[in-house]
Amino acid sequence: MLSGERLSAIRAKVNRAQCSQNKKSATLSSVSINGDRITERKKESFKTANSFIIRGKIEENETLTKRGERSLNCAQQRYVVVVNGKAHTVFTHRCRSRHCQNCQRIKAFVWQEKMKEIIPELSINFKNGKYLFITFTVKNPKITNLRLVLKCMSRAYAKMFQRKAFRFVVGGIRSTEITRGKSGDDEAHPHFHAIICLKTTYFKKENYLSADEWGRHWGECLEAEFKKEGLEYNAADYPKGFPRVDIRVAKSADGKQEITNKNIAEHGDQLINYVLKYSIKGSDLLKDGKADKWFWEFDKQVKGIRMIAPVGVVKKMLADLERDQFDYYKEQEKIEKLIADDVNFKADKAVFKKEDDFDYYMESKKDRFQYIIEAIEAKAYNYQCYYKALLSDHLLAFRSGIDGIIENFKKIKNTKTREGFEILEKAEMGLVKIQCERIERLQFICDALVRVGLYKKMSDFEYVNIHTKDKTTIAKNNIVGVMKAVEEKLLNDFNQDFMRLENAKSQDVFNTVVDRVNEKSALIKLVRNEILAAGAYAYDADNCEYIDLETNERLEVIATIE
Incomplete structure (x- = not known):
């Protein structure tokens, strides 16, 4: 959304006199010099789209029908800003059909x-x-x-x-x-x-x-x-x-x-x-x-x-x-630059429908600044949905990769030979490398969500959803960052298993949970030793505590249950 300061600055410069035209009957052609061309292209595409729908129904061909429906909805509504008499489309849905005159233009x-x-x-x-x-x-x-x-x-x-x-x-x-x-x-x-x-x-x-x-x-x-x-x-x-x-x-x-x-x-x-x-x-x-x-x-x-x-x-x-990527904030700047030299600019939603005839009729129901905000948000919405889905998929892959590293640590804990240890250690490095690549992609996606106006960047690796306030934290893309993510997953699992001890209803169940708790404890120690070896942790032998050198925090001691 346009910031309050920015919106106030624009409003201060603009004459907010209401348009004297009849809002119900105003068409895009009546308020802009290029409205006829825009409308004519839509009318041509409208005829082509109907041809696909009619033939699709006659032949019971779902593909033809869907192609027609997609083209029929193309540019059905368009947010426009009329500056110095010329209409500029800020946002509209497109079908990308080869036969659509709007999309080909x-x-x-x-x-x-x-x-x-x-x-x-x-x-x-x-x-x-x-x-x-x-x-x-x-x-x-x-x-x-x-x-x-x-x-x-x-x-x-x-x-x-x-x-x-x-x-x-x-x-x-x-x-x-x-x-x-x-x-x-x-x-x-x-x-x-x-x-x-x-x-x-x-x-x-x-x-x-x-x-x-x-x-x-x-x-x-x-x-x-x-x-x-x-x-x-x-x-x-x-x-x-x-x-x-x-x-x-x-x-x-x-x-x-x-x-x-x-x-x-x-x-x-x-x-x-x-x-x-x-x-x-x-x-x-x-x-x-x-x-x-x-x-x-x-x-x-x-x-x-x-x-x-x-x-x-x-x-x-x-x-x-370079591919021109959508940027929510640059879109605001573009609109501001566009309207800067016309204090009497008009912003509205043009809807293609039949009143006297099929034409683009101006909606004229809202403040023109609200139309600008809606246009940018509508344009951003598709990108936001795409990157949100992408983020979900990549986070799932990252978590799966963390589980893979934990499984490899289990094998390391149980290996009896030097040769087996070396093979598993090499495998660990390969898994860590894959996770680092995944972190780079996650960071790119989160940065894209900032660019399209859904996330705010709090730090290099922390983002917050502007609307829900939910936080997304990305691990650092190095061995320490990946190992800390492994440690965090193991600590969560350890705490959950530990809480289950209180609810154990039999000795067998209690013993099973104890075994899981002790396994997690041993794995956490292995992971912390990896981070220690990488130089990110120190070890206080007197108190049996690991110290995070980045934050000087003393980490919780994870004991084994006898």
Whole structure:
């Protein structure tokens, strides 16, 4: 939740005048300049989702029905902040379907941002690099062959850049776009859009490749891949004997400047956004708003196909990017930064439903700051559930590992030979190493729970749940930390067994419990000697006491019952 000080600071700067619009009838489009685009994408996905549900019910196909229901619920409600007239989605549930226009837009945006993130490094390493915008085509295949053709295109594209003629290519990225083939209702029109960075030496006369030369290389690589898959490739299908490759020098939006690594940060946004847009338009996906035979075949053909692929140094740079992890407190800062320059910003929940028509209607029931808080908490909730489950699983594995070490100590206590002792001691070191690795993972998970707003870190190894106040303590990831965890488990077991002595109802039961108590006592002594040997405990022989050198605490003497 936003801190009281932070919330007060924001409120002090903002004019809290109420919106004069009719709250019941206000739509996302009526309060934001980009509301129409957001709503249209939802409407297109809504139609596609319904198509899956209807077909699933007709065919009694549960998989199709679930896919449709998941897409139907995608972005059904979205928390939005409207700043300077533009709506920004703070949080919404996503289905991640390839046919969902909302999710494909988000995916495209992520790729666009990744490309923009590597531009500074690209500009430093290849400061004079220039760019080409290229479209690679192929003869329209039958929709039933689309999958194989896409695979051939991907492999041909990769192999083409391995040829000597393309040694001047620094790197680039390409995306796949598919439209309905105009030459036949049973065809598709797949093509690649690519932005390619080239060394300036490429543009010298002896190194330069014309569009036809690009086309020949593309055609040769395609033909080889088509033959591998048993597909027909006929050069006579193309006017020049090879597929058309459209090559243009990449230019700024106004067409006045050629894009280079010196100015791409300033002028390259539009081109990058165009190349990394979508795989198929919503208007092309359905025919007259309905799923037809072409759509259902398309759905089968594109399953698992990779639509975006980098090449060259761009591929490595993108792979080296750190994954952007959700941080509850950074999300607060992002929102504060977003609304800082608009005192009249609006925050609300847009709900897709039917009143006059299917549209995003603004809920307008709460204070706008409450909507911001709810949005961040809703976004954090999924991460919190994931890491809580992960923590539970890893704590279970750690406890199981402690039990394994205790079993090994039992064997050490009972071993009679030097050889057996050495084998068991080696096994102990292996078990301790595994536990140290588990502790590292536990600490990572607890730190993640801090990052997503559920835990507060009290010290390097102690965390507290903000809501329940429950504490989670992680052992130190070294032999002393692991052995102290073993000691703690044995002490708990010892105390529980000792308490059972009072309730023993027969001599046999009493003797059995005494044996267990004495065994635990002996094991505790073995473990404390291990910690003593590691230099973390001292031993006071006069009082038969172990002393924890870190805390100067004298440990309880665990006696054996005679």
